[in-house]
Amino acid sequence: MKIYFKFSVIIFLVALVTTSCKKDFPVDENGLLITDRAECYMSNFDLLGSDHRTVLVGKSVIDTVGQTVHAEVMYGTNLKNLKPFCSVVTDATVTPTMGVWTDFSDLSKPKEYTVVSGNRKVRKTYTIHLSVQQPTP
Amino acid sequence: MMLLVFLVAACQKEENKNGLQNNVIKKTLGPHLVGEKIWFSYAIGTSVGTLSSAEAVASVAGAEGTGFEPYSWNTSPAGAEVPVPVTRDLSTNGTVSSATLIDTAAATLRYYYVIPEEARGQNVSFSFNANSSNGENVSRSTESFAISRMDMVKNLEVNDGKACYISIENMKVYTKEEIESGNLSGSVDLVYLYREVDGVSFGHALIAPSAEAYLQGAEIPNGASNNVKIEKQVNIRDQHLSDGQYAVFIDDIDFMNLDMSNAANFVLNFRKDEGSWVETQDGKYRAYIYINDADNTVPGMTISMKRLAIK
Numbered sequence: 176m177k178i179y180f181k182f183s184v185i186i187f188l189v190a191l192v193t194t195s196c197k198k199d200f201p202v203d204e205n206g207l208l209i210t211d212r213a214e215c216y217m218s219n220f221d222l223l224g225s226d227h228r229t230v231l232v233g234k235s236v237i238d239t240v241g242q243t244v245h246a247e248v249m250y251g252t253n254l255k256n257l258k259p260f261c262s263v264v265t266d267a268t269v270t271p272t273m274g275v276w277t278d279f280s281d282l283s284k285p286k287e288y289t290v291v292s293g294n295r296k297v298r299k300t301y302t303i304h305l306s307v308q309q310p311t312p
Numbered sequence: 313m314m315l316l317v318f319l320v321a322a323c324q325k326e327e328n329k330n331g332l333q334n335n336v337i338k339k340t341l342g343p344h345l346v347g348e349k350i351w352f353s354y355a356i357g358t359s360v361g362t363l364s365s366a367e368a369v370a371s372v373a374g375a376e377g378t379g380f381e382p383y384s385w386n387t388s389p390a391g392a393e394v395p396v397p398v399t400r401d402l403s404t405n406g407t408v409s410s411a412t413l414i415d416t417a418a419a420t421l422r423y424y425y426v427i428p429e430e431a432r433g434q435n436v437s438f439s440f441n442a443n444s445s446n447g448e449n450v451s452r453s454t455e456s457f458a459i460s461r462m463d464m465v466k467n468l469e470v471n472d473g474k475a476c477y478i479s480i481e482n483m484k485v486y487t488k489e490e491i492e493s494g495n496l497s498g499s500v501d502l503v504y505l506y507r508e509v510d511g512v513s514f515g516h517a518l519i520a521p522s523a524e525a526y527l528q529g530a531e532i533p534n535g536a537s538n539n540v541k542i543e544k545q546v547n548i549r550d551q552h553l554s555d556g557q558y559a560v561f562i563d564d565i566d567f568m569n570l571d572m573s574n575a576a577n578f579v580l581n582f583r584k585d586e587g588s589w590v591e592t593q594d595g596k597y598r599a600y601i602y603i604n605d606a607d608n609t610v611p612g613m614t615i616s617m618k619r620l621a622i623k
Contacts (some may be wrong), residue, residue, distance in 0.1 A: 225575070226546040226586070250512035251526065253576035256543070278574065311511030 212293030266293025359420035360444035390405035497535035
């Protein structure tokens, strides 16, 4: 009887240690959950000015096949100090990080942002093409 | 027995040995600017006799207007502030303001300290004391209050093509004639203009004289070429600049921590209650210009400004 009791305790402890060390929810280097989702696309893009209001004229046009974003900014926008934001499919991330003040003033070198799928296996790089609204001639 | 003694001692009510009591609170909020007032409420009361006098001593003598009000204030059942005259012989000499009280055992006096130029960038503290008719005396001292280094000017009128040249250094708005007659072209930091431009929103704008692409044909005095940095804000509604309408205060530290490295030299489309940070070309001054009033369809704005010398 004593031997059975000892054996049961050992099995319980081994089971406890094994289950407690098992990693149920993998996370990436930023501590974000890695899921099974392979979808990878950007669904919305916005740019905020120094006053934290949008500087876009209308909505940005996103081509998920060509992986481009075309957006027109208001006349008089300071392109050196803009804060980009976007929406992506569930569980996806964006790199480099958006939401920080960014210099978009060199329109000949469009900025690029990469959307990474929830399973972190699909990466799609979007190119942001900006144009500036002009007065009617 | 010991427990009993302990319980009795613990429950014993501490007696006020002095029948005269006082307390003081500072009512003014936000940074303290030269020329503005700091308001204290000094409450005194005695259970023996009547109040004789009250005195406030500032560590730096206040400017003209410093002193006690002649009233004690109480609140009516309807919630209104009701003044009751309780003093005579009010005086302020140097750092000391005093009031002789008449026929009252309790009063809350208002003391206003008008911040003098000498206190700019300094710390100022206060001590209050009161006497009663039976010879008792009480006093209270305040902590030190930092006096801002900022300057402020309010309600400047700007108008397109007229008084439209803004100097941050002088904190004034000039006409072209005033610029030319005073040889002030080097002081022009911003030009105000209002335009309706087809296809875009322009409206009320503040433009550096050097930002030629946005001047829209505005006349620039000879020699005016400053290239200021200016950055629009919409939610910074300073209480001083807006005449007490909002509960936000711009303080010295806001100017000191400001990063204007990527700011433009123009801002378009100003509306009422918006504003902008400004840094002069030489980096000597940083300012916040607040739009007190602007009609979106009519030229002209009323602006106010806070400014800090950085260098």
